[in-house]
Amino acid sequence: MKTVHTFLAASTAMLTALSAQAADLEVTHWWTSGGEAAAVAELAKALNERTEHSWIDGAIAGSGNTARPIMISRITGGDPMAATQFNHGRQAEELVEAGLMRDLTDIAEAGNWREVINPPSLLDACTVDGKVYCAPLNIHSWQWLWLSHAAYEKAGLDVPTNWDEFVAAAPALRAAGIVPLAMGKQGWQQNGAFNVMMISLLPKDVYLSVYDEKNAEVAAGPDVAKIFQAAADARDMAADSNVQDWNQATNMVITGQAGGQIMGDWAQGEFQVAGQVAGEDYTCLPGLGVNKTLQAGGDAFYFPVLDDADMSAAQGDLAALLLDPQVQVAFNLKKGSLPVRGDVDLAAANDCMKKGLDILATGDALPDINQLISSDTRTQIEELFVEFFADASITVEDAQARFADLIADAD
Amino acid sequence: MAASRPRSLLRNLNAKIAAIPMILTALVVFTGGTIWTVAYSFTKSGLLPRWQFVGLDQYERLWDSRRWLVSIENLFIYGACMLVFSFVIGFVLAALMDQKIRFENTFRTIILYPFALSFIVTGLVWQWLLNPDLGIQSVVRGMGWESFTFDPLYNAQIAIYGVLIAGLWQGTGLIMVLMLAGLRGIDQDIWKAARVDGIPTWKTYVFIIIPMMRPIFITTLVLVASSIVKVYDLIVAQTGGGPGIATEMPAKYVYDYMFGGQNLGQGFAASTMMLLAVLIVVIPWAMLEFGGRKRG
Structure with missing residues (x-):
């Protein structure tokens, strides 16, 4: 095994010196909605035009929960693709530990990633034992409250500027026949909304001690109790929202059937497609208008180890290209996400994206939940919230006790 | 020797x-x-199998999990109802079909047709039919019954019966065809003899025909039981386990933890429990079936 490695390393080095040969790179991802597909097309175009390699698109329809098992079984089953999308963090942790992912440290050093990537936590999430294993591509943040101007106009109210006003306006909206809060009945959306409230309504060290230090006492404590109370309010406000997918819920806000929705910045694409203008037709409140802190997660590309030295070199070229300033701008404008480089100019960004960029520039970014807890723990917590939001008879105290148990057992 | x-x-x-x-x-x-x-299943395997022995930890966690308990309960409700209703409806349909009716082929095709659809399609069709805004409820309301309410998939208490309706719709046709084949296999002389003796038709069915159809019943039982234990796609397509966790099933738990949760150990523990449940049903039955024959 060792000799094979040495041989591979030697041949890789040789080939890099000779300049890489053209290769077909199959890239798997789960970006299939309109805006997402347009963003991927930018990556493919850049690879096809600027290098001699070609992009073979391996889109997998369905959400990440559908796509990830397919990607993982291909990698572990000995049929690896050239590159694959994962969310930053621990989703691919075990694949890296098992030595199935290509070490990108050489590319990262050549591209000076340590300096240019902002916030640095994104690169940390790619780093295992001092080696870089993934190329961060974009930043998505969850902490946004999207509000429909039409809905508040119909109820004769001003558009709220923070969470408390939003909750206070709920009865008036309901009286006008509008659902106060749109929320899809899926665990990841409900769990996401809960985490948004935790970050936005409490000092940020509570979030870190619950999810980073897994402190069950804090999870059972009075601060988190407030968040469960807020979640119960949200459950109440979303009682009449009978949709499943997040974009259906966003559509309720766009059409004025609902007052607002807690959803990540990817919801923005839906408003854009519907031809709505930020500030006129809808308002976005980062951090629910309370704590203007964003949780910086997003997508990254991982490169499985391939036997073919030409392919490995081509993987390196693709990794370097993903962090290229031009590619970053082209991709993120289409995707509605923020670039991972702090030094690129995003003049074409809209109001909401600019608000996000400003917050990132002040350095007020927290690591995403996927970087802190394992997929296993995340599945368990999502289960708790899907039950909590579906069944109004579950008390705040019960739910919090179960949450604290999960945090105590978390890894 | x-x-x-x-x-x-x-x-x-x-x-x-x-x-x-x-x-x-x-x-x-x-x-x-x-x-x-x-x-x-006795190890702490995550995304990849890893031989790190943890004893019964995975099982303790499994039986502490509310979702698993709900899944087991759902499997029992769905399984019991599915067995009883599909047998009763399937047999009654087959008996009706056996009355030398006109257009038998047409009726048989219509009733068997749903079986040609996958569970995914079945689940989606019934998700729409049971959706209060565009399915049966809205049609009946549109006809004038404003207070008519039929939305089983939106009520956690009865959601599993909404899934059952779809399962029965899909599976009963096959049972009917099997039963019909069994009925056709009965010698016409039996019927004549029963008629000569003046035995009412229903009594002939219950006391003579059904006992004679034992092999067909056993084949059908095995088919239905295996489809019950492995029910997964119907749930995924129709409810996704919702509302809340009201229609979760064991097979979905296994899949979600093995792949979504990246916790193979937990998924293996759950699938081992499923195997155990099947064995508890199958072993006594096999002993009765095959052990008895040897003695006889």
């Missing part, structure tokens, strides 16, 4: 050699895979 053994081994040698691949598959893939899964 010892002398005759090699000869019996060599008898039908060609057939035995031909059976070797199948025997190996059964031993290595089925039995070997099962043993491997059970063994790894």
